[in-house]
Amino acid sequence: MSQAPAPSDAPSNARRLLRQTLTIARRDFVATVFTPTFLLFLFAPLIMLSFGAVGGLGAQSVAQGADEKERIVALAPPASIAALRATDERLRSIFPRDEQPPQLLVRPAPPAPALHARALFDTRETDTAAVLYGPFERPQILYGPMGARASRYLAALAEATLRTERSGGPAALSRPTLSPVARTTTSLGGRNASAFFSVFGIFFLTLLLAGQAVGTMAEERSNKVIEVLAAAVPLESVFLGKLLGMFGVAVLFVLFWGTLVSQVGSLAPAGLGAALSQLSPAIGLPTFVTLFFAYFTMSYMLLGAVFLGVGAQASTMREIQMLSLPITIVQVAMFGWAAAGAGQPDSWTAIAAQVFPLSSPYAMAARAAQSPVLWPHLAALAWQALWVAIVITVAARAFRRGVLQSGTAKFRWPWQKAL
Amino acid sequence: MNEALAISASGLVKRFGERRVVDGIDIAVPRGAVYGVLGPNGAGKTTTLRMLLGIIEPNAGERTLLGYRRPREASDRVGYLPEERGLYPAMKAREAIAFLGALRGLDWRIGRKRADVLLERAGLAHAADSKIRKLSKGMAQLVQLLGSVVHEPELLVLDEPFSGLDPVNQENLERLILAERDRGATILFSTHVMAHAERLCDRLTIIAGGRARFEGTVADARGTLPMRAHYVPHQEGPGIAALLPADAVRQADGWRFTVPEGGAEETLKRLIDAGHGISGLSIERPGLHDAFVRIVGGEEMSA
Known part of the structure; x- marks a missing residue:
């Protein structure tokens, strides 16, 4: 009793299994990829993204429109206007662009500032978030429904301007050194x-x-x-x-x-x-x-x-x-x-x-x-x-x-x- | 088990639940032969072929395929056309043939080249780039058949290959089977249509009720039945029935009867002496069809 064909040895058996597996894999891959349905599958995320993009754009333009029309107003004594503007510029640079307070309008203080300030909230052209008037030692700040943060900014602005005036000018009192440090371990x-x-x-x-x-x-x-x-x-x-x-x-x-x-x-x-x-x-x-x-x-x-x-x-x-x-x-x-x-x-x-x-x-x-x-x-x-x-x-x-x-x-x- | 056999099996048993679908079948297919597995529907032919190929495991028994006791290890040298045909409908005919070859270890490129040749030879050259789903059922079946020979297997197993083909394509298939045999392949096929088996088979086995009822050549099978005579008298007469053997039956074109054991001479002499004469006479073996019906029917009755 003899075996006519030499029985296959182990490596060739494993190779054959691999070859068979890959033949099946190839068929499935080709059958899946070369169909019109596959394109639909491949581009499905595009549908999701485009919906997201459309929604995002809409929300963004609505928000931007509102942002650009929002103002904060300071009714300041004419002598302080320059100092106030300079201080605003300095403080504003700390905020990232998206989170800056609304644009500041500086006006000379009219004779009856309280009434004028109140009236500013009712103008049609702009949304007024907050208004500052009165002397910087005791600033009066009015704010609208969205203006709580802006009102705190105006308070800080008044304080900083006053300090600049009292210290005798805008020259910096301190001289900071900023050095970046990278962590050696992961945070x-x-x-x-x-x-x-x-x-x-x-x-x-x-x-x-x-x-x-x-x-x-x-x-x-x-x-x-x-x-x-x-x-x-x-x-x-x-x-x-x-x-x-x-x-x-x-x-x-x-x-x-x-x-x-x-x-x-x-x-x-x-x-x-x-x-x-x-x-x-x-x-x-x-x-x-x-x-x-x-x-x-x-x-x-x-x-x-x-x-x-x-x-x-x-x-x-x-x-x-x-x-x-x-x-x-x-x-x-x-x-x-x-x-x-x-x-x-x-x-x-x-x-x-x-x-x-x-x-x-x-x-x-x-x-x-x-x-x-x-x-x-x-x-x-x-x-x-x-x-x-x-x-x-x-x-x-x-x-x-x-x-x-x-x-x-x-x-x-x-x-x-x-x- | 020896080198002269492409397939040998002994005592194969397969149970599905309580039912013994295959109940102890022995089979020995010589190399280079065309071997038929014949049997009525539900006899266990397909299950037997599946066990021989290692697609399913028998509950008992041994089998050897091209010298391997684990039939699957010979799978690259075997071609198989299952009874339930199936191809991927989205594949083109050429690719489908190459894929079936690739499953059996044939390089894709060679497979595609051979596919073109095979399709051409089968008269299907125009279908090479058609998807399977566009082909008729018979054409798809031919494509699958070509796919089962594209890697030039040593052993070709065809389960009911003729069913679903028109007479012309049945002829083509017979030619293809003989061509494969001439190439040196061993062919094992199952059928319940006797005409094909009669023309093609070198040997055959008849299965019924999960058991082998007969094994041998076509001549052996026909030899299990006695000769039949067809006799047309020159002169009809009322006494003719008494002169013929007891089983004689009168039909429109004459009488038919089984040739008695000693031969037909005695009967014929009596007929001539009685003046009935002989207008026509033929004596021949019954066909495989009759042998099959008797072997299967007789066994079923005794079972």
């Missing part, structure tokens, strides 16, 4: 911001993209391609291949928008640039970016594998639609858990979230922001990859039993010899 605020950013970023991307995996096996089941696939390729390869194909689509999506947003700053939501510049992950930015991507991959693969496996059991589109709610809830729960521990990476909540496979990518990304130690990440990535393999194996077995009605061949490690 607590920056670390916390990074931690939350990473948890939220991974969650957001996964929520947008991993849910797609739930319906991918439905295609093969409905058009009966599954039998051809199952005959030619191990189901594990089919599952992993489909997952990789969908992940490829997700990466394309992220790269497209990442490139666009980084090149065209105006597309980014307002304040994103400022928020990003505040990120100071404890582990260092380049490593953090690498880990962020690695954990996004793992989070996608893990949740995607679970969804794919569960979705593969569903026999109709209706069942798949019903599954989307529990899936979203699972994701939000994982996000909430990881976010709860994001501030304290060594608390029990955080450690549990780091160990539990589904929440581990979120929680470990937060940890990268909080702690500079590298080895737990290598361990976590290996741990998560192991779970991806476990989930895919279990999903493939369940599919074989439930859908193909087959038993499972005896387990064999990939490096064991054939026969």
Whole structure:
């Protein structure tokens, strides 16, 4: 009794598995990307952004219109007008542009300043936020409904002008030296911001993209391609291949928008640039970016594998639609858990979230922001990859039993010899 | 198990729930042969083929595919057309064939080139750039069939390949099967249409109720039935029935009866002596169809 063909050895077996997986992945990627629907998917954020932009512009123009017409008025003795203007200019320079007090109008004090001041609130051309009159030792300040802050500014202005006059001129009494100092360690605020950013970023991307995996096996089941696939390729390869194909689509999506947003700053939501510049992950930015991507991959693969496996059991589109709610809830729960521990990476909540496979990518990304130690990440990535393999194996077995009605061949490690 | 066999299996059993769909089937397919698995609907043909290919695992029994006891390890050298046909509707015919080849380890580029040749040969050159969903069902089936041979497999397994094809395409398929055999491939196919099996098969096995009822050549199967005679008398007469064997049946174009064990001479002599004469006479083996009906029907009755 001899074997006619030489049994394949372990490396070529592994190579074949890889090749089969990539064939499936390629098919799924191509089938997803080269369709008109994909463009809709790719540009979906544009819809969101354009709505946001339109709303933002509207609100901005309304606010700007009001801002520009708002005034504060000082009815000052003619001798003090120059000093008052100079002081206003000096004090105003401390405020950032958006937060400056309304423009100051300085008028010589009329004979009956109280009445005149009161009348200023009723003019039609401008909105008067606050009016100052009377001597600077006892300034009288009237303010309208939005003028509380402006009134305090006018009080400070009167005080400062008076001090300038009393001290004999606008020359500065003190001579400050301003020297910038950079922290050598990351700030607590920056670390916390990074931690939350990473948890939220991974969650957001996964929520947008991993849910797609739930319906991918439905295609093969409905058009009966599954039998051809199952005959030619191990189901594990089919599952992993489909997952990789969908992940490829997700990466394309992220790269497209990442490139666009980084090149065209105006597309980014307002304040994103400022928020990003505040990120100071404890582990260092380049490593953090690498880990962020690695954990996004793992989070996608893990949740995607679970969804794919569960979705593969569903026999109709209706069942798949019903599954989307529990899936979203699972994701939000994982996000909430990881976010709860994001501030304290060594608390029990955080450690549990780091160990539990589904929440581990979120929680470990937060940890990268909080702690500079590298080895737990290598361990976590290996741990998560192991779970991806476990989930895919279990999903493939369940599919074989439930859908193909087959038993499972005896387990064999990939490096064991054939026969 | 030996080198001369492309497939061997013994004692294959498959249960779905309580039902034993396949109940101890043995099979031995010689290399280079065209081998038929025949049986009525629901006999367990598809399940048997799936087990042989390793798509599903048997509950009991052993099988060897191209020398591998784990059939999946030979998957790159096997082509398979499942009973439930299925292709991705959005794929073009050429891509679909190349994809099926790629699943079995064929390079995409080579697959596309061969796809063009195969489509041309099948008279479908115009469909190479058509999406599957635009093709008729029969055309899509041909495309899938071409996809199952594009990697030039050593073993080709076809599950009910003729169903759904028009007579012209059935002819084409028969030619394709014979061409694959001439290339050196072993072909295993299932059918419940005897005409194809009769023309194509070197050997066949007949399955009914999850068991093999017969294994052998087409001639062996036909040999399980005695010769049948068709006799047209020159001179009809009332006493003719008494001279013929007991099972003789009168039909519009003459009499039909089973040739008795000793041969037909005795009967014919009696007929000639009685003056009925012979206008027409033919003696031949019944077709595979009759053999099949008897083997399956008889077993079912005894079962």
